[in-house]
């Protein structure tokens with residue numbers, strides 16, 4: 001992909017480790033159904049979310065301001081491993097629970113000002129594999145599609161968010177749940 005720095009580690013976690021972490025997070029994370037405003041109406045986001053971060057961090061995302069919860073030990077452990085792998089620090093993680101094929105995330109870039117100029121975003125998939133699409137912001141013929149399997153880690157770095165958008169599209173198939181963790185550094 002031009003104008004991007006993207007890596008996919010297909011086996012960041014083993015199958016059993018990904019399954020175990022999925023079970024812990026599904027049961028222990030404080031999942032919430034947030035609303036978004038669309039054409040002046042409040043509607044449910046097509047997924048459940050929860051945000052964990054270091055104390056004192058506030059984050060605005062999808063028009064919502066998130067109040068961080070203190071880290072679960074299992075999340076701190078993943079954070080530590082990611083930090084030694086990437087050589088970058090992460091002080092927050094957004095969890096998304098896609099309950100079935102009709103849950104999704106629309107086209108966007110992770111380019112909120114508090115993420116800084118060229119954020120490194122580490123995105124871990126647990127459970128159901130899903131498609132992940134990229135499209136270039138100014139050259140619409142540039143597209144890229146990936147499958148994110150359970151235990152995989154997608155890293156997006158340097159100028160990727162300036163030039164590309166990404167989405168997790170809905171699927172007509174009756175899919176099993178997927179948990180996604182996106183680790184970020186908020187300034």
Ligand SMILES: O=C(O)CCC(=O)C(=O)O
Nearest residue numbers: 094096105110168180182
């Ligand atoms: O679920 C995913 O793989 C993507 C999540 C995402 O793009 C985000 O949280 O910003």
Ligand SMILES: [Fe+2]
Nearest residue numbers: 108109110166
């Ligand atoms: Fe994103």
